[in-house]
Amino acid sequence: MSVFSEILHNWYTTNARDLPWRRTSDPYFIWLSEIILQQTRVDQGLDYYLRFVNRFPDIRSLAQANEDEVLHYWQGLGYYSRARNLHEAAKSMNGCFPTIYNKVLELKGVGPYTAAAICSIAYGMPYAVVDGNVYRVLSRYFDIKTPIDSTEGKREFAEWAQSLLDKDHPGEYNQAIMDFGAIQCTPAMPRCHDCPLSNSCLALAKNKVNQLPVKNHKTKTSARYFNYLLIRTSKTLWLHKRTDKDIWHNLYELPLIETPQQLDALQLLEDESFHLLTTAIGSQVQLSHIEKVKHVLSHRIIYADFYLLEIKETTIQLPVHYFPIPIAEWRNYAMPQLVYRFLEKNAVPK
Ligand code: SF4
CATH class of the missing domain: 1.10.340.30 (Hypothetical protein; domain 2)
Structure with missing residues (x-):
């Protein structure tokens, strides 16, 4: 030895x-x-x-x-x-x-x-x-x-x-x-x-x-801009499963609109993806900004804005990949920490 x-x-x-x-x-x-x-x-x-x-x-x-x-x-x-x-x-x-x-x-x-x-x-x-x-x-x-x-x-x-x-x-x-x-x-x-x-x-x-040790390259990080929507009635909220080949594959999250740069609430209301997502909600749309979070991953920084869309009807039909769950059951779904922490504070109507 x-x-x-x-x-x-x-x-x-x-x-x-x-x-x-x-x-x-x-x-x-x-x-x-x-x-x-x-x-x-x-x-x-x-x-x-x-x-x-x-x-x-x-x-x-x-x-x-x-x-x-x-x-x-x-x-x-x-x-x-x-x-x-x-x-x-x-x-x-x-x-x-x-x-x-x-x-x-x-x-x-x-x-x-x-x-x-x-x-x-x-x-x-x-x-x-x-x-x-x-x-x-x-x-x-x-x-x-x-x-x-x-x-x-x-x-x-x-x-x-x-x-x-x-x-x-x-x-x-x-x-x-x-x-x-x-x-x-x-x-x-x-x-x-x-x-x-x-x-x-x-x-x-x-x-x-x-x-020491010597490293040639610094890890490159890129920024991503997520706009999460807590679409909620008094008893229901909507989730979505991330099935694309991307971070958090197969985890659940709130309905998401990803944008090339950070938007404020007024800009989000004008965004085409937002319109597509919320067409079924129609005139009920009332958007409140709840929280802004910077979430650092190894190669990415996620700038997330969380919005609340409080609605009355549970009969709305969002696009098929969004599904409603009873609010009381949201913890049964595996989620990124970013979304989990937000829901811990905001899932239940106050
Ligand atoms: S092995 Fe590491 S801790 Fe020990 S003297 Fe060298 S540099 Fe210091």
Whole structure:
């Protein structure tokens, strides 16, 4: 074992976080935890994990659930394709989790990182993980300047990670380096003062800790403008299912008019899509602006305006993809957090 791996191992012995998926070698639970923790902090993911395994304790229960329910259990975690992929993958397993690396890699939503994590932790196979934590620790400790988002960088870091892997305890080693990156060698303000690697860390010696890892491209974000309509009678509101290949696929939301730029209420009243949507409401249209929200996703910023259209008749016929539900039942539908938070405050007439 290299000095680096040995120090890491000793650090992990005293610093490992006690987490439920660490008390099992069942690949199903390890897979769930890995998918939940992609793009999610451990403290946030833990509750979701516990609720998820309580409702779907094995592959079959997840495979037999309907997608709406799976999405409902995922609500608020974001990156909903992860939940859809989990469900698809569970259906493809026929009740048995694959035991060969390449078969694990073929599961929907599983890339090299997740396959390496599952196979090393559940089966003790010698596959090194490379995630954001690993990039950061290795680039700093060994002063590797190759951009982590370049093809060359990906290859180089994968080789470093594989060569440093403790082949006798690959699962433990992988968890150790990821925890080390999350707790000790953090993106901002790493704890170099009490770091067991500080005597041999090249970035620290060269005073370059904050310059590593190197990234070529900044993530581009684009703006989108959503105008949501809470169309409501005293007992009913209307929803819509997002079926297009877009964010929040298969989640439910309020009737939406997306526009190329932000509109005020008067401009929205003039908008053609608004007319098409509300023709059936006719002269009853009374539009009140309720709330303006800026919702930040990884690659998009959504500027959402929420409007209330209070109506009297329940016999109106909105376009077919909008359907009425009793107000009391709105929580039964999996929704983006943006819409969920709005309805929490505004679904019920005051
Ligand atoms: S000394 Fe600082 S930069 Fe180097 S590995 Fe430790 S925490 Fe990371």
